[in-house]
Amino acid sequence: MENFSLDFDKSDGLIPAIIQDAKSKQVLMLGYLNEEALEKTKSTGRVTFYSRTKGRLWTKGETSGNFLEVKEMLVDCDRDTLLIYVDPVGPVCHTGADTCFAERNRSNTFFIDKLRKTIKSRKNNPLDNSYTASLFAKGINKVAQKVGEEAVEIVIESKDDNKELFLGEAADLLFHYLVLLEAKGYELDEVMEVLMRRHKG
Known part of the structure; x- marks a missing residue:
């Protein structure tokens, strides 16, 4: 994974990450990463978030098997937001929906x-x-x-x-x-x- 500098101080050590399907360009979900979650994401190639409710690292798919395989990570101009292109393994939302916004993610036109x-x-x-x-x-x-x-x-x-x-x-x-x-x-x-x-x- 690419090395880049992020400003974790703006939001109490957390960076929002927009998760987008690398093929369809469909926005799948939004999550948060701290520095440890970012390092684990980079080292494993699978998106790991920091769960604000559980107070710990959480790799998407660790129980369901529906991992988010990282294809590319981009940083915004203020260095305080990530855009992560992924290859989703199965549905993304815990409800079983393709995305956390209840949208279908079936297009191959991209x-x-x-x-x-x-x-x-x-x-x-x-x-x-x-x-x-x-x-x-x-x-x-x-x-x-x-x-x-x-x-x-x-x-x-x-x-x-x-x-x-x-x-x-x-x-x-x-x-x-x-x-x-x-x-x-x-x-x-x-x-x-x-x-x-x-x-x-």
């Missing part, structure tokens, strides 16, 4: 951002055995052609009732569309801006 980064990397740092890099090497016409082919295939597949095949074609189309955006030098965020301008609520 994986698109990771995929976009990989696609950009394959364009800027091509690998010999990369299919994505080979598309970029063939030029914009080939990339556009692949998008067209995948679009036709999903239209054909939509006329049947095979969920697995349809979702496979949908994934192929989405992937090649993202490659096309990168080949054109446009960001998916720019497309989202167009959609948001069109959205009437």
Whole structure:
């Protein structure tokens, strides 16, 4: 874990920590850490809080097995709050809910951002055995052609009732569309801006 300096003196030795799912970006819970809890979190890779009610360290999941596996920790500008990205093992709330705010944590759409980064990397740092890099090497016409082919295939597949095949074609189309955006030098965020301008609520 990264070494950083936190100001524990502002709040009587405790630092609030916002716990966020590293994949979905869903806010899962809020907890507090003292210096000992922070050190244990860093050394074990699992979030350990300081329980204000029990007056002791408490590793989330120590009884339920629903641990919070740490992926990244960030400090705010005042050095008195943590943002901890985690991979939650099971429900986070003691009630059995996905989050302590009674929200579902089921979205995988933020994986698109990771995929976009990989696609950009394959364009800027091509690998010999990369299919994505080979598309970029063939030029914009080939990339556009692949998008067209995948679009036709999903239209054909939509006329049947095979969920697995349809979702496979949908994934192929989405992937090649993202490659096309990168080949054109446009960001998916720019497309989202167009959609948001069109959205009437």
